[in-house]
Amino acid sequence: MSAKDLNILLLEDDENDYLLIHDLLKQIYGAKFHLDWANSYARGDQLVSAKHYDIFLVDYQLGSQLTGTDWVAALHKKLGGKCPPSILLTGQPDVRSIETLARETIGIAYFVTKSELNTESLERTIRFTLKNYESVRQTSNLVTILMADDDPDDRLLVEDAFAEIRLENPLDFVADGIALMDYLHRRGAYTHLAGTPLPGLVLLDLNMPRKNGREALHEIKQHELLRKIPIVVLTTSRAEEDLLASYNLGANSFIVKPVTFDKLVEVIRAVTDYWLCIVTLPTSVAE
Amino acid sequence: MANNERITILMADDDPDDRLLVQDAFDEIRLANPLVFVEDGIELMDYLHRRGDYAHLAGTPLPGLILLDLNMPKKDGREALKEIKSDPVLRMIPIVVLTTSNAEEDILRTYDLGTNSFIVKPVTFDKLVEIIRKVTQYWLEIVRLPPNH
Numbered sequence: 001m002s003a004k005d006l007n008i009l010l011l012e013d014d015e016n017d018y019l020l021i022h023d024l025l026k027q028i029y030g031a032k033f034h035l036d037w038a039n040s041y042a043r044g045d046q047l048v049s050a051k052h053y054d055i056f057l058v059d060y061q062l063g064s065q066l067t068g069t070d071w072v073a074a075l076h077k078k079l080g081g082k083c084p085p086s087i088l089l090t091g092q093p094d095v096r097s098i099e100t101l102a103r104e105t106i107g108i109a110y111f112v113t114k115s116e117l118n119t120e121s122l123e124r125t126i127r128f129t130l131k132n133y134e135s136v137r138q139t140s141n142l143v144t145i146l147m148a149d150d151d152p153d154d155r156l157l158v159e160d161a162f163a164e165i166r167l168e169n170p171l172d173f174v175a176d177g178i179a180l181m182d183y184l185h186r187r188g189a190y191t192h193l194a195g196t197p198l199p200g201l202v203l204l205d206l207n208m209p210r211k212n213g214r215e216a217l218h219e220i221k222q223h224e225l226l227r228k229i230p231i232v233v234l235t236t237s238r239a240e241e242d243l244l245a246s247y248n249l250g251a252n253s254f255i256v257k258p259v260t261f262d263k264l265v266e267v268i269r270a271v272t273d274y275w276l277c278i279v280t281l282p283t284s285v286a287e
Numbered sequence: 288m289a290n291n292e293r294i295t296i297l298m299a300d301d302d303p304d305d306r307l308l309v310q311d312a313f314d315e316i317r318l319a320n321p322l323v324f325v326e327d328g329i330e331l332m333d334y335l336h337r338r339g340d341y342a343h344l345a346g347t348p349l350p351g352l353i354l355l356d357l358n359m360p361k362k363d364g365r366e367a368l369k370e371i372k373s374d375p376v377l378r379m380i381p382i383v384v385l386t387t388s389n390a391e392e393d394i395l396r397t398y399d400l401g402t403n404s405f406i407v408k409p410v411t412f413d414k415l416v417e418i419i420r421k422v423t424q425y426w427l428e429i430v431r432l433p434p435n436h
Contacts, residue, residue, distance in 0.1 A: 228398040247379045247433045252403045254431050274425040282398040
């Protein structure tokens with residue numbers, strides 16, 4: 001295992017179980033882990049969109065409607081191949097049916113009953129989970145597509161468009177120019193990506209806070225390693241000066257965001273078809 | 288998108304068979320846009336600068352898209368690419384390198400020099416038609432091109 005602290009998210013509504021697991025993890029990892037606790041699936045979703053986790057510990061029954069397996073399945077559908085693995089936990093007596101469900105759910109690596117939870121079983125299960133996940137990740141050679149856009153609705157729409165065309169490539173998002181540069185340089189909140197291949201394609205909005213798309217584009221196309229990455233400006237702006245500035249700074253293409261979802265799907269389909277199937281991308285090299 | 292119907296597509300390729308195949312592919316997809324050919328890097332730069340044999344084109348719009356082979360005599364595609372992307376006016380024109388080479392160093396170097404895309408020439412005509420269809424659809428219908436006055 002690497003020297004980096006392990007980032008764990010626990011979805012659990014029973015505070016005692018949370019304390020127990022926290023204690024076990026402390027015994028196993030000392031100070032080299034960070035445990036976030038979500039006592040609802042909604043809170044879990046919030047945390048997942050804000051932060052990167054190495055692994056999820058998910059209680060099977062967290063509320064009356066959704067089950068832990070449903071939550072993992074939904075998350076995995078959203079994040080695709082890059083979704084961190086989950087370990088399903090349950091204190092329920094009817095273990096057999098849950099175990100079957102766990103095995104059928106994509107994203108669930110292992111299943112553990114709370115009664116058999118101890119430092120040894122937990123350490124071993126986490127270790128096996130992460131080891132399997134790493135080898136699976138490395139065999140996937142799909143390039144990651146990175147989208148930089150400050151508008152959460154637009155990000156969601158593009159995500160939906162990707163889902164509509166059933167694209168398997170990992171899709172990452174950043175919400176402003178600073179996060180974009182940190183992501184590409186594998187620094188700040190993105191140091192965990194160090195050593196992994198750079199995105200194969202960037203979809204770049206121009207109007208973003210903290211550092212706008214134009215500035216970021218300029219920086220990227222000046223940088224010796226990053227300049228090779230194809231950048232498709234995808235913006236609402238119809239201003240000619242934005243068009244000229246983008247191509248002048250080296251944007252590979254400039255596309256105006258369509259207004260309807262159908263048109264967006266069409267554009268995303270054409271963009272991915274062109275860049276992933278027709279074009280030969282520069283090989284992403286780990287920085 | 289309406290202005291893209293009349294933009295000229297310029298292809299720079301020294302191989303007459305390849306030029307003919309691309310012409311056929313364009314005919315196959317019934318593209319209305321004018322398709323112009325140059326045979327080497329010197330012709331390419333003269334054409335773009337509206338000088339030499341191409342002085343008569345002065346004042347007319349520049350091509351909206353360039354398909355560029357890398358291996359050409361007199362001045363190869365890499366040198367021409369470098370010159371074009373250094374020129375304040377010409378750099379705006381999207382360039383799609385269309386070449387037989389799939390060597391990693393060519394790919395990396397070409398993107399480094401600022402090509403907009405890199406495509407390896409396919410072996411079969413059917414594949415070429417598909418590529419030409421997708422390339423023209425992308426650049427003429429999906430993408431917004433810079434103005435080419």
